[in-house]
Amino acid sequence: MKILIIGMGYVGTTTGVVFAHQGHEVTGLDIDESKITSLKKGNLYFHEPGLQEMLFDQLKNGRIQFTSDPRAAVENHDVLFLTVGTPSLENGNADLTFIKKAAEMIGRYKNKEKIVVVKSTVPLGTTDQVEQWIKQSTTDPSSTHVAMNPEFLREGSALYDALHPNRIVIGSQNSKARSTLEQLYRSFTCPLLITSTKAAEMIKYASNAFLATKISFINEVAKLCDQVDVQIKDVAKGMGLDQRIGPDFLQAGLGYGGSCFPKDVKEFTASAKSLGVPLTILEDVEKINKSQPHYFINKMKNTFPTLKGKKVTLLGLSFKPDTDDIRESVAFPIMDLLLKEGAKITVHDPVVNLSTEWLTKGVTQCWDPYVAVKNSDMILIATNWSHYEKLDWAKVHELVTTPHLFDGRNMLNAEKMKLLKFHYQGIGYA
């Protein structure tokens, strides 16, 4: 198939590279020239394991190309995927500016029948609206067949997820769009679910909202565990063995971040409210998530009544491991709170470069974790990078001033750390 992907962000780039890998002829379009220039050279402009190599291979064999010329791109393709961003507005609703612009662009340059697939996460009714926007901005009389095909890939394992999805959802009332997508995904062995466009839109929001709920739920239970000396890890394990609950997304910690959960929970809550069905459970999920950094800093203050002048080494800046994405990363509210308390912060992250804004606030960055921990009064883990599991903690113990270790991701073995004479604290007893 000849496929055009509009929007070379995280989802668009991964999807394009994977379609090319599966033998399709792919063009990636973006209005951002710098992204296109970089991708044309085979340089992935974000960190995602394995994707760089696959991009390079597909460029070499000519199955993927990149352009910033919308006219030629739209004219020369029959199957168009929309993967532009839908960030949050002040009121929590999704900002549909990029989707609308992309739809109008398709309308403007449309010269024949097109299949338009919305892959961006969009609120209920947007896919039908995309069809309208295309109709209103075109003079071409031929049909447009629309579908909604949500993407469930995770950052850090985007390539694996795109190659091994656990389900494919095709939302469309249109038989041509449906059969084209069924054909496109025919080599996948996972369940394929055909729904209406609105159901597909809702599946994506409800899935992300549910996963976020699992995280906030376990974080609340972890706080209870702190009060009654019960290990949250035991509780999560015991719960997760029940197949109806499942073991995933029960890792207590500093809460969820990233480009999806915070924004999708907000949008789902806002749109439900405007439809007169407030999803109060999600309002609480968000509140709990926002309170996690405060809870943890207060926990630290139980050990250190004042953090003023204390050297805190913060390990991890990205919102999760294996990505350089810092959107809604909890490390930043943590740093804000620590600075307010008068702490001196040194950070380490394997890939994220701290911006000058933070450097001018007095935060220092070290690329060597052993240099970062030197003379520190306490270490705080904000991201569960595997690098921190592999640290020589006995050596770290020798380098610090006082061996206080606050593990905001419950990633280290508490017993082992205590044997190494660390004052180890996680979230949920430990």
Ligand code: UDX
């Ligand atoms: C998520 C969804 O998983 C994916 O299906 C969707 O397409 C996009 O949003 P992503 O944001 O890449 O993916 O990361 P994910 O691995 O889901 O983690 C999100 C956040 O939750 C991270 O900050 C992570 O640290 C946190 N998390 C996750 C927990 O705190 N506890 C857990 O048990 C799991």
